[in-house]
Amino acid sequence: MSESSNPDPVRAPRVLAIDLSNQQIKLSGGGEGVGRCPTPKQDPAAMRGLVESWLFETRYDAVAVASVVPDLKQVVERVVKIHGLPLIEANHETASALGMMDFSHYAGVATLGDDRVANIIAACDGAENEAVVAFDLGTATTVDVAVFTDEGYRYLGGSIAPGVNALGTYLGTMTSQLPTVDPAEIDDAETPAIGTSTRGAISAALLYGYPGMIAGILEATLAELATDNVRVVVTGGAADLFCWDAWPEAERDPSLTVRGVELLGMAGIRMDAVSVND
Ligand SMILES: Nc1ncnc2c1ncn2[C@@H]1O[C@H](COP(=O)(O)OP(=O)(O)OP(=O)(O)O)[C@@H](O)[C@H]1O
Ligand SMILES: CC(C)(CO)[C@@H](O)C(=O)NCCC(=O)O
Ligand SMILES: [K+]
Incomplete structure (x- = not known):
């Protein structure tokens, strides 16, 4: 692999990172703020407009996207191509190719969601733990687990539940x-x-049952990992709803997914290992 082809060596490369999820799209241009807006399902024109507006604002060197909505990903691909920018797919193949994580031990890798890959990449970033667990409480509640080995982080798998909504x-x-x-x-x-009412009965099940499900998943996951040296990171729109009594040290990171996309994008640019819309 060659060195980066960043045209301006003085300026750090800038990546537009897009987490294209089912309910909310999150975008980050490397600065402080993360943009969020409802996913325009069945509205490619709105999707095109959104990406265009971000590309209009800043000069980016590449766009990185994690997508779990294939139709809209195609729209992103077209816009990025028109702008002549490299597109880095933030998925397990890219993460493997860049040596960021080993997915070869996970049987279901062919259908693993890009957002789950981004979550576990970001959760492992800077971790010095034997094991890392990433929770994402979005449309679905996902759990992703990696362990640290002599060769680096290895993805093990996780679980998928319906989101609290x-x-x-x-x-x-x-x-x-x-x-x-x-x-x-x-x-x-x-x-x-x-x-004490129909609504109250449903609310009670949500308020006490849903955290119970999460605690149950976490407890069983930790038991299988059989180590106390675990980092637990929590993200997603409903993350703040629950107290994390089962693991009080759980870290909150509202931007976990888009940060993972950014990490994959920056690594892709550095290694020049990007699929340049070929
Ligand atoms: N403050 C809150 N209290 C309770 N539930 C919430 C809160 N914020 C969001 N939720 C619920 O959490 C779920 C996920 O939240 P959000 O709409 O932010 O999506 P998200 O986490 O971005 O999901 P995705 O990444 O899948 O698009 C939704 O079903 C929403 O109803
Ligand atoms: C589970 C969701 C919907 C969470 O956004 C997404 O990661 C997805 O569509 N995943 C594909 C299936 C899998 O990850 O095994
Ligand atoms: K998501």
Whole structure:
């Protein structure tokens, strides 16, 4: 691999990182702020406009994208190509090629979501732990686990559950007599475990049951890892909903996924190992 072809050696390369997830797109241009907006499903024009607006603002050297929405990824690819920029796919293949993580021990790698790869890459960044666990409480709740070996970090796998919002909408859509409950509107102080109304009963299950599921997954995951030297990182829109009693040292990182995309993008630029829209 050759050295970076960054045209201006004085200026650090800039990567536009895009986390193209099912509900919210997150974008980061290497600065402090992360842009968030609802994913424009079935609206390629809106997607095109969004990427164009970011590329218009700043001179980037490359775009890195983690996508779990294939139709919209194609839109990103086209816009980036028109702008003549390299596109770095933030996925397991790129992470493997760049030597950032070994995915060869995970049987399901062919269908592993890019956001999960980005999450575990970012969670392992700077970690000096035997094991790293990344939780993402988004549309789905995902858990991803890696262990540190003599050859670097090795991805083991994880779990996928419906996101907390799915619990609130499922009953409302699948039954005649139950309302939809938005978890964000539940008042913890006003919600006893023994609910006193229909809405209260559903709220009770959400408030006490969902964290119980997370605690159960974490407990079983930690038991399988069989080490106390674990870093647990938590991200996703609903991350702040739950107390993490099962692992009080759990670190919050609201920008975990997009940071992972950025790390993959920067490594890709440095190694010149990018798929330059060929
Ligand atoms: N403050 C909150 N309290 C309760 N639930 C919340 C809160 N914020 C977000 N949620 C719920 O958490 C879920 C994920 O949040 P959000 O909309 O931010 O998506 P996300 O984490 O970006 O997901 P994805 O990455 O899959 O697009 C949603 O189902 C939302 O209803
Ligand atoms: C689980 C989601 C939806 C979370 O965003 C995404 O990572 C995805 O579509 N994954 C594909 C399946 C897998 O990761 O095994
Ligand atoms: K996500």
